[in-house]
Amino acid sequence: MSAIFSFFASGFGYVLNFLYNVVNNYGLAIILFTLVIKLIMLPISIRQQKTMKKSAKIQEKAKQIQFKYKNDQEKMNKEMMNLYKDEKMSPFSGCITTIVQFILLLSIFYVVRSPLTYMKKVDKSLIDNYVTNMKESNITVSNYPEIDVIREKGKEDSNVYINTDFLGLDLSQVPKQNLSDFRVWIIPGLYIISSFISIRLTTKMQDKKKNKEEKAIEVKKSNEKDEKTEEADTVMQTNKVMSWMMPILSISIAIIAPLGLALYWLINNILMIVERLVLDKLIKTEEEE
Numbered sequence: 001m002s003a004i005f006s007f008f009a010s011g012f013g014y015v016l017n018f019l020y021n022v023v024n025n026y027g028l029a030i031i032l033f034t035l036v037i038k039l040i041m042l043p044i045s046i047r048q049q050k051t052m053k054k055s056a057k058i059q060e061k062a063k064q065i066q067f068k069y070k071n072d073q074e075k076m077n078k079e080m081m082n083l084y085k086d087e088k089m090s091p092f093s094g095c096i097t098t099i100v101q102f103i104l105l106l107s108i109f110y111v112v113r114s115p116l117t118y119m120k121k122v123d124k125s126l127i128d129n130y131v132t133n134m135k136e137s138n139i140t141v142s143n144y145p146e147i148d149v150i151r152e153k154g155k156e157d158s159n160v161y162i163n164t165d166f167l168g169l170d171l172s173q174v175p176k177q178n179l180s181d182f183r184v185w186i187i188p189g190l191y192i193i194s195s196f197i198s199i200r201l202t203t204k205m206q207d208k209k210k211n212k213e214e215k216a217i218e219v220k221k222s223n224e225k226d227e228k229t230e231e232a233d234t235v236m237q238t239n240k241v242m243s244w245m246m247p248i249l250s251i252s253i254a255i256i257a258p259l260g261l262a263l264y265w266l267i268n269n270i271l272m273i274v275e276r277l278v279l280d281k282l283i284k285t286e287e288e289e
Contacts, residue, residue, distance in 0.1 A: 006118075008103060009110035012037075013118030016111060020119070020162070027166025030260055034267040037104070038275070044100065045275055109253060112261040116146040116160055130160065147172045147258055164260070171260040187262045188254045194269035195251065201273060 015036060020029035061083055069076035116122040130149045134141055141148050151172055154161035164172040168183070175184045254262040 004103065005106045005110050008107035009114075009118045012107055012111050013115075013121070016115075017119045017121070024163060025166065026115075026162050026164045026171050026260060027169075027263060030171075030264050031267050034264055034271065038268065038271045041100075041104075042275075046279060105253075108264055109257060109261055112258050112264070113144055114146045115162060115260075116149065120160070120162070122159055126159065130157075142174070142177060143256075144174065144258060147174075166263070169259060171258060171263060173259055174257065175254070175259070175262075176256045184259060187259050187266055188251070191254060191262050191266040191269065192251055194266060194273070198269055198273055198276075201276060 012033070016029055016033045019032045019036075020026060023029055023032065062080060065076060065079045065083060069079060111118045116127055117124065127146060127149060130153050131141055131145045134148065134152055139148070139152055149160050150162050150164065162172075164170055169186065173181070173184050175188055178184045254265060
């Protein structure tokens with residue numbers, strides 16, 4: 001599995017290094033890199049947004065099938081597959097997006113953790129020699145040896161130098177290793193705030209869709225209504241839990257990873273919020289037309 005992440009990390013490293021050579025600043029390069037990745041992922045984001053809206057529309061039909069064939073699992077599964085087939089939609093489309101996001105998350109982590117390997121393409125033997133020399137000189141080597149090499153040997157050797165200064169912040173620092181320095185918490189703190197805004201926006205959109213569905217539904221049997229309401233609430237709760245999982249995982253990693261990773265996630269969150277608002281408006285206008 002790590003080979004997959006290394007493969008993507010190597011490709012991302014070429015892009016990030018190209019941008020770094022243009023702006024000569026690690027922070028600016030990460031911001032531009034985030035924009036590039038967002039543009040590449042835009043078709044997937046559009047498809048995901050449309051899938052979410054389409055899922056909301058067929059959700060009521062799915063619940064009717066579940067209620068009608070609740071005692072016949074085989075028939076229920078068959079009818080559900082026919083429903084998705086008729087609507088030209090895959091029940092696993094959401095999983096594909098999640099997998100892509102997960103691959104992106106860890107691949108970018110690989111790049112930021114080992115920028116000399118994936119970004120600068122420095123020979124491993126040179127990195128190992130510097131690490132050995134640092135240990136022999138009683139210089140502390142952390143869980144991110146390449147970051148330590150950049151910090152300790154970058155000024156001596158341009159091959160392992162990266163300008164990690166960004167608006168007075170050192171993007172090579174790790175929050176967990178610098179607990180007394182309040183500056184290392186600025187970017188992770190902004191990232192956490194942006195995550196809450198993103199989750200709130202997603203929840204608000206889901207609640208809005210749910211309210212529209214409830215107003216459009218005419219229920220004839222009270223027991224059917226109760227069961228559907230219970231099923232809808234279960235789905236909503238599941239979606240809310242899933243929407244929290246990725247940010248919580250990202251925040252946990254951001255605390256123990258170099259600040260460059262938190263900066264990437266912060267910019268990505270900001271772009272994602274703007275993207276959702278714009279795409280929601282565009283898709284809504286397209287549907288109305």
